[in-house]
Amino acid sequence: MAEFNTSVKDHGEISTVYLEGYLDAHTAPNLEETFSKLINNGKYKIVANFKDLAYISSAGLGVFMAFIEKVRENDGDIKLSAMNDKVYNIFDLLGFPLLYEIFKTEDEAIKKFDETK
């Protein structure tokens, strides 16, 4: 079975979700739950850190699409960061850079939130 884990770290009102392992149709519900918890707690400024994500399929990308509107309606965003080339390539093939801000590092993503306060 594929291993996938998330952990969350707060930086003031911004929350970083660290993704680790393999994100596929089996593990996507785990990420959905993480986003649901954040949103239920009024956390709408979210940075996803992909540094330790080895693999993503469209089921994983779908999770980002499922939550983005709710988050933006509440003056928040999901900003993506630290993807390896392979993972970025999948986001790129599906046109995600049109709708999501993608940063090289988590710090840059956090900074962007701070700038747009």
Added chain:
Amino acid sequence: MKANNKNIKEYQLKVKSRTENLSEIRKFIQKHAKEAGISANVIEDMILAGDEACTNVIKHAYKNQPEGEIVVKVQYSDKTFKITIVDHGFSFNPERIPIPDIRKSYEEKKVGGLGIYLMKKLMDEVKYISIPGKYNQVQLIKNLNSSI
């Protein structure tokens, strides 16, 4: 496992229609693609295409019913690497699913069709055969002469 002749190798994996088996399917494709001497980047593309095809089978052909059977076959020669996925679930015609437009999906809050689009982007050929009431077959083909 059988070798038809010295040029074509063929292997088969049978799993139940459960998402927990996707990792086993990916490992199966990876193992044989490595044996075929294919480069790591191309192997990753083929693994993802296979995952997407099997995810569609689980969700659409078997509608998440966990006792369906999925047969994944790989065949390779020095010219092509072919992944064939067969199920006995409901017939669905992925050709009818439009190419996703990420902006439109966003506006309409619809997530879907991404997997089929990826398969087509990542492989050289994607072929479907569906005989309603009998079986569905997806074939993912990579030409090797240009991609190794």
